Amino acid sequence: MSTAAAAVEAKNVSKIFGAGVGEVRALDNVSVTIRQNEFFTLLGPSGCGKTTLLRLIAGFEMPTEGSILLEGEEVAHLPPFKRPVNTVFQNYALFPHMSVAENIGFGLEMLGKPKTEVQQTVDAMLRLVRMEELKHRKTSQISGGQQQRVALARALAPRPKVLLLDEPLSALDYKLRKDMQLELKRMQHETGITFIFVTHDQEEALTMSDRIAVMSQGNILQIGSPDEIYERPADRFVADFIGETNFIEAEVIERIGEDGRIRLPSGVAVSHKLASNAGVGSRVTLAIRPERIDLVRADGETHLKGKVDNIVYFGTDTTFHVGLDSGQSVTVRVQNRRGHQEILQVGDVVGLTIAPEAMQILRD
Amino acid sequence: MAKATFSVRRQTGFATIALVCFVMLYAPILTLMIYSFNDGTSVAIWEGFSWRWYERAAANEQVQESALLSLKIASIAAVLATIFATMAALATTRTRPYRGLTAIFAAINTPLMVPEIVTAVALLIFFASIKVATGYTGIAYLVAAHTAFCIPFAYLPIRARLESMDATLEIAAADLYATPWRAFRRVTFPLLWPGIVAGLMLAFVISLDDVVITEFVKSAGQDTLPTYMLGQLRRIVTPEMNAISTVFLGISVMVVALFFFMTRKKN
Numbered sequence: 001m002s003t004a005a006a007a008v009e010a011k012n013v014s015k016i017f018g019a020g021v022g023e024v025r026a027l028d029n030v031s032v033t034i035r036q037n038e039f040f041t042l043l044g045p046s047g048c049g050k051t052t053l054l055r056l057i058a059g060f061e062m063p064t065e066g067s068i069l070l071e072g073e074e075v076a077h078l079p080p081f082k083r084p085v086n087t088v089f090q091n092y093a094l095f096p097h098m099s100v101a102e103n104i105g106f107g108l109e110m111l112g113k114p115k116t117e118v119q120q121t122v123d124a125m126l127r128l129v130r131m132e133e134l135k136h137r138k139t140s141q142i143s144g145g146q147q148q149r150v151a152l153a154r155a156l157a158p159r160p161k162v163l164l165l166d167e168p169l170s171a172l173d174y175k176l177r178k179d180m181q182l183e184l185k186r187m188q189h190e191t192g193i194t195f196i197f198v199t200h201d202q203e204e205a206l207t208m209s210d211r212i213a214v215m216s217q218g219n220i221l222q223i224g225s226p227d228e229i230y231e232r233p234a235d236r237f238v239a240d241f242i243g244e245t246n247f248i249e250a251e252v253i254e255r256i257g258e259d260g261r262i263r264l265p266s267g268v269a270v271s272h273k274l275a276s277n278a279g280v281g282s283r284v285t286l287a288i289r290p291e292r293i294d295l296v297r298a299d300g301e302t303h304l305k306g307k308v309d310n311i312v313y314f315g316t317d318t319t320f321h322v323g324l325d326s327g328q329s330v331t332v333r334v335q336n337r338r339g340h341q342e343i344l345q346v347g348d349v350v351g352l353t354i355a356p357e358a359m360q361i362l363r364d
Numbered sequence: 365m366a367k368a369t370f371s372v373r374r375q376t377g378f379a380t381i382a383l384v385c386f387v388m389l390y391a392p393i394l395t396l397m398i399y400s401f402n403d404g405t406s407v408a409i410w411e412g413f414s415w416r417w418y419e420r421a422a423a424n425e426q427v428q429e430s431a432l433l434s435l436k437i438a439s440i441a442a443v444l445a446t447i448f449a450t451m452a453a454l455a456t457t458r459t460r461p462y463r464g465l466t467a468i469f470a471a472i473n474t475p476l477m478v479p480e481i482v483t484a485v486a487l488l489i490f491f492a493s494i495k496v497a498t499g500y501t502g503i504a505y506l507v508a509a510h511t512a513f514c515i516p517f518a519y520l521p522i523r524a525r526l527e528s529m530d531a532t533l534e535i536a537a538a539d540l541y542a543t544p545w546r547a548f549r550r551v552t553f554p555l556l557w558p559g560i561v562a563g564l565m566l567a568f569v570i571s572l573d574d575v576v577i578t579e580f581v582k583s584a585g586q587d588t589l590p591t592y593m594l595g596q597l598r599r600i601v602t603p604e605m606n607a608i609s610t611v612f613l614g615i616s617v618m619v620v621a622l623f624f625f626m627t628r629k630k631n
Binding site: 058059060079080081082085086087089091093095096097106107110111154155158 | 530532533535536537538539540541542543546547550551554555
């Protein structure tokens with residue numbers, strides 16, 4: 001990607017709060033490029049720095065080090081009211097003394113747009129978020145979901161170059177959240193504005209994003225499309241944070257160039273591509289998704305062997321907890337097709353097979 | 365349905381204690397009000413109903429002058445104190461915590477705890493030296509003194525309002541291209557308004573009511589209504605004092621009631 005197509009670039013950004021013993025490094029030398037018209041998600045547990053990065057882009061905080069570029073222009077030291085960036089706040093932060101229409105028109109009014117233009121844009125925004133009939137209501141007289149839409153309309157009305165969304169769906173109930181996820185995608189598509197979305201909900205991130213940055217302790221661990229992040233997690237944290245994962249230790253027993261063989265805890269050896277630093281005799285960790293493991297008869301050809309400890313029925317699928325001989329427990333998820341799950345019972349000895357591409361060797 | 369929970373209303377003697385408290389609070393005031401309508405010259409022996417003391421108080425030039433001065437000082441002092449208090453409240457709640465913030469907060473509020481007589485003596489001595497140096501003896505001293513002791517009273521409701529206000533609203537305004545001044549005018553100020561009005565009214569009532577500091581600071585001929593009344597009471601007590609007090613009480617109650625309805629309508 002060339003610089004011209006970048007909506008936002010953070011270059012070597014660090015942010016330190018406090019000083020001395022109370023010093024907190026919220027961001028530690030973070031660099032990321034967010035492309036134009038992209039739905040980009042910052043994903044991580046609370047305290048990982050995702051909201052700090054968002055606030056730095058919005059201008060609510062100044063970076064301790066590094067630079068932030070908006071369409072190629074340095075903005076790190078501009079106050080928020082001079083940045084063509086708008087935010088949807090977690091608690092919406094609607095102005096309680098103004099009507100829905102006044103809230104939506106506020107940004108345009110501050111930009112000094114003529115009254116007629118403000119009116120037209122407000123009406124267009126009300127249509128976009130399907131709130132036309134509530135135009136003159138006070139914001140305290142509408143529901144949480146409606147407030148959410150007004151907050152979105154207010155942030156989109158000035159047509160910002162980038163829209164920042166700080167966990168905007170976390171206050172909504174499950175059904176409404178699902179609907180809003182689709183709505184947000186639709187609006188991003190219709191407006192063509194770059195969305196930067198902050199969430200701690202991995203499912204939300206996977207379903208909505210074009211690309212995801214997984215963050216932990218002030219660092220970005222991996223940036224990639226949802227399927228890249230899910231199928232090829234870079235390290236143990238990412239694999240563990242996104243979905244469910246089995247971690248299995250293996251030993252490198254042979255290597256020729258990039259190709260090598262690794263030995264699973266069961267003693268079975270399989271061929272696998274290896275990272276450059278993994279020499280013969282070194283130990284590696286494999287990440288394997290529960291749905292990529294197949295249950296087979298124990299007396300056939302298997303990668304691992306174990307005893308069924310527990311069976312949990314989930315409707316669409318069934319989860320088996322299988323205790324290996326090494327004492328480790330492996331989670332296996334099997335889609336429920338007729339007749340499948342009835343064969344196995346707790347205590348049965350089963351074999352597990354795993355496709356080689358489903359074994360992801362993690363970075364140390 | 366609420367029977368299982370504790371309720372102070374069902375404790376023995378609750379009604380009696382409450383009644384005694386209310387009687388002790390309001391019986392003297394009620395007596396004062398009743399005797400303001402006494403036809404006789406005594407404040408203790410009832411001799412029939414009359415408006416005469418109200419008429420007499422209204423016709424009394426000294427009452428008129430001192431009442432006017434009271435209103436003048438209270439209005440100016442309340443407005444000034446509210447402006448300072450608003451700025452102080454913004455500076456102590458809408459900034460990042462800084463070194464000395466607690467000290468400043470304490471400095472704003474200690475006047476509430478310093479004995480008034482100490483402040484009064486201090487101001488008397490302080491202003492005396494200025495009077496000698498400049499020769500000025502106008503009401504500015506009283507206005508300055510009243511403004512000073514009204515600030516903490518005005519500060520409290522304004523600060524309380526600011527603290528209960530969502531600070532994200534101001535950030536949202538800045539995010540939507542409002543400069544700090546416009547964000548204040550369009551968002552902070554309208555939302556802070558009930559607190560400012562409360563502070564203003566409280567400062568006004570406190571200033572109107574003050575005796576001790578005014579008595580020490582005033583120059584000759586600068587009687588406010590309370591100091592005039594104090595002066596009169598030293599000589600002869602007639603129901604005229606009751607009449608003035610009753611009107612005074614009426615004004616205070618009106619100010620408080622006005623404030624109550626104004627803020628209730630806002631919310």
